Amino acid sequence: MSNRDLVNLAELHTLVPVIWPLKPTGSSFIPAFPVKCPAGYPSPAADFCETPLDLHAYLVKHRAATFIFDVCGDSMKNAGIFDGDKIVVDRAVEAKSGDIIVAILNGEHTVKRVHITSDGIELRPENHLYQTILLGEAEELIVFGVVVGVVRKLT
Structure with missing residues (x-):
């Protein structure tokens, strides 16, 4: 620097x-579906499995x-x-x-x-x-x- x-x-x-x-405060995990969400025509979601997403780790x-x-x-x-x-x-x-x-x-x-x-x-x-x-x-x-x-x- x-x-x-x-x-x-x-x-x-x-x-x-x-x-x-x-700094993260508490749990920042949010359930996330491993399926793309179309913004056009709806698509049936495959297996509705949830994968946790830590927004803090994702952004920082x-x-x-x-x-x-x-x-x-x-x-x-x-x-x-x-x-x-x-x-x-x-x-x-x-x-x-x-x-x-x-x-x-x-x-x-x-x-x-x-x-x-x-x-x-x-x-x-x-x-x-x-x-x-x-x-x-x-x-x-x-x-x-x-x-x-x-x-x-x-x-």
Whole structure:
């Protein structure tokens, strides 16, 4: 981790609602069917066997480096990230071109898809109403982490 990646956590908590550290509380196993659930025409489920799914283990690979952020805004809606969602961000995953990241740009947080081009670094929204951010040499970019999951309640 370079000095550019370091963040004052006390300052971070005042800027963005973050749940840290991420720890499971109690049992997080939920029964899961080993059958794909078609979103088109119904399909009879094969054997209704239940296989337990630990949501924490499914979403969190690096516990000490994983954070949850509350999303506000709709710039990433075409990537399936909506206003009010919670995103799971892993700082241990190295960002590569095409990943969705939480970036700190000139002291402000943003969620965007990062693209590394011959002209430099671009932070692209997933909503045509927003413009791509082209990073200039004077701008400071810190990649906080890679978005590895989205959590949303439907009701």
